[in-house]
Amino acid sequence: MDELKIRKSALRVQAKVHGEKAVIAIARGIHDDSTSGINGDEERDIIATFKDCLDVTDLSKVSVDRLFEALQPESLLERFAAKKANKVGRTADFLEIKGGVKGQVDHENYKKPENQNERIGFKCLHYSVTENAGTAKVTVVKKAMNQSITFGIRTVKDTAVPESDYTDINVTAKMDQNEVEKVFEIPIVDNDQWEPDLDFLVEIYDCETSKQERLIGDDT
Numbered sequence: 512m513d514e515l516k517i518r519k520s521a522l523r524v525q526a527k528v529h530g531e532k533a534v535i536a537i538a539r540g541i542h543d544d545s546t547s548g549i550n551g552d553e554e555r556d557i558i559a560t561f562k563d564c565l566d567v568t569d570l571s572k573v574s575v576d577r578l579f580e581a582l583q584p585e586s587l588l589e590r591f592a593a594k595k596a597n598k599v600g601r602t603a604d605f606l607e608i609k610g611g612v613k614g615q616v617d618h619e620n621y622k623k624p625e626n627q628n629e630r631i632g633f634k635c636l637h638y639s640v641t642e643n644a645g646t647a648k649v650t651v652v653k654k655a656m657n658q659s660i661t662f663g664i665r666t667v668k669d670t671a672v673p674e675s676d677y678t679d680i681n682v683t684a685k686m687d688q689n690e691v692e693k694v695f696e697i698p699i700v701d702n703d704q705w706e707p708d709l710d711f712l713v714e715i716y717d718c719e720t721s722k723q724e725r726l727i728g729d730d731t
Contacts, residue, residue, distance in 0.1 A: 515563055515564065518556075518560045518563065519560065519564055519581075521556075521560070522534070522556075522557060522560045522561070522564075522581075522582065523582055525549075525553060525556075525557060526582050529545075529546070529548055529549055530545060531579065531582055531707060532545055532707070533545040533546045533548075533549060534549075534557055534582065535575060535578045535579060535582075537549060537554050537557050537558065538557060538558060538561045538570050538573075538578050539570065539571065539575075539578070540570075540571065558570065561573075561578065561581060564581045565577060565578075565581055575704065576643075615638055615639065615640040615641075615644055615647060615648060616638070616639045616640075617635045617638055618635060618636070618637035618638065618639065619635055623730075624636070624728075624729035624730055625729070626727075626728055626729045627728050627729060627730045628654075628715075628726055628727060628728030628730055628731050629654060629655070629728075630653070630654055630655040630658070630660055631651060631652065631653055631654060631655070631660055631662060631686075631715060631726065631731070632651070632652055632654065632715070632728055632730030632731055633649060633650065633651060633652070633713070633715070633730050633731065634649075634650035634651070634652045634692065635649070635650065636729075636730060639708075640699055642699060642700075642701045642702075643701050644699055645698070645699060645701070646696040646697060646698055646699055647677070647696070647697045647699055648694050648695070648696050648697075649694070649695050649697065649713055650692055650693070650694050650695075651664065651684075651686075651692065651693050651694075651695065651715060652691065652692050653686045653690060653691055653692070653693075657688050658688060659685060659686060659687050659688050660685070660686050661683065661684070661685045661718065661719060662683070662684060662685075662686075662715050662716070662717070662718060662726070663681070663682065663683050663684070663715070663716045663717070663718030663723060664680065664681075664682060664684060664695055664713065664714070664715055664716070665679075665680060665681040665682075665713070665714055665716060666679045666680050666681070666697060666711055666712065666713055666714075667711065667712040667713070667714055668711060668712075669709075669710040669711045669712055670709045670710050670711075671709035671710055671711040672709075673711075674700070675700060676699070676700055676709055676711070677697055677698060677699050677700055677711055678697065678698035678699075678700065680695070680697055682695075683718045695713075697713070714731065715731040716731075
């Protein structure tokens with residue numbers, strides 16, 4: 512088991528050097544421009560490690576999703592913790608996982624932004640979901656107590672493509688005096704194509720003016 516973990520770690524290094532797409536292509540018997548930097552010994556090791564990780568003898572019958580999952584750390588939580596650790600230089604106890612592998616990781620704000628909106632804002636500024644989660648759930652918090660507030664919430668394109676990777680939303684919402692939080696669901700498109708991590712943005716905006724600009728504050 513320890514030996515397999517070492518080999519799997521080496522496989523992830525190959526994926527980092529050559530790209531996950533190239534390593535998965537090799538496993539599926541595909542040779543193209545992305546795989547040109549992988550030599551024969553590396554190719555044989557990649558194929559053998561995938562077979563051992565997935566306990567199969569024929570990789571042609573394995574889905575792209577399973578090959579992609581085999582490249583990931585042992586759990587979704589570990590995967591996102593490692594990603595965040597690479598960004599900030601240390602591991603941090605700030606992740607909350609919900610719903611298992613089909614759920615979503617909420618990267619809670621261990622350091623709140625200085626310039627917050629006084630009336631409303633997102634409870635969390637970064638969410639990560641697997642493609643098969645179905646939806647991404649974002650929570651809006653009303654800070655102005657004993658007041659009602661009407662606002663707009665919309666998605667904004669980034670590296671993820673609307674309708675291909677997720678479904679755009681642009682809705683007007685109201686939170687009454689006694690409401691503190693409201694959850695919005697953004698549909699995530701699940702398909703059989705392998706893709707790297709993709710991003711899109713969500714904004715809280717002023718729906719009561721013609722410009723419909725995003726509300727001020729780093730948490731909107």
